Amino acid sequence: MYTGIEVEHCWMRMRFGPHYEALRNPDLDPRRVKYYQYVMHLDPVGCPLRIAEGDFPNREWMLDVAHFQLQRALAYEA
Numbered sequence: 001m002y003t004g005i006e007v008e009h010c011w012m013r014m015r016f017g018p019h020y021e022a023l024r025n026p027d028l029d030p031r032r033v034k035y036y037q038y039v040m041h042l043d044p045v046g047c048p049l050r051i052a053e054g055d056f057p058n059r060e061w062m063l064d065v066a067h068f069q070l071q072r073a074l075a076y077e078a
Helices: 005-023 030-053 059-074
Strands: none
Touching: 005 030, 030 059
16 A cells, blocks of 8 residues: 655654654644644544444543543644
């Protein structure tokens, strides 16, 4: 599957955290980066909520994962 370079850099930013700076590309479209970063934090909210509704043994942990990702997504401004 082909994706834009902004998607790849958003994933690398999430994956490598503070070590991402060495991989930063100044030629990325900042609007696309902001959009994809938002989506990558919003996307993992639904699955933990669905798992927490079932018989998962550590329901609070799944709710914490969903809450963390939701807060990260909401931190992005339009």
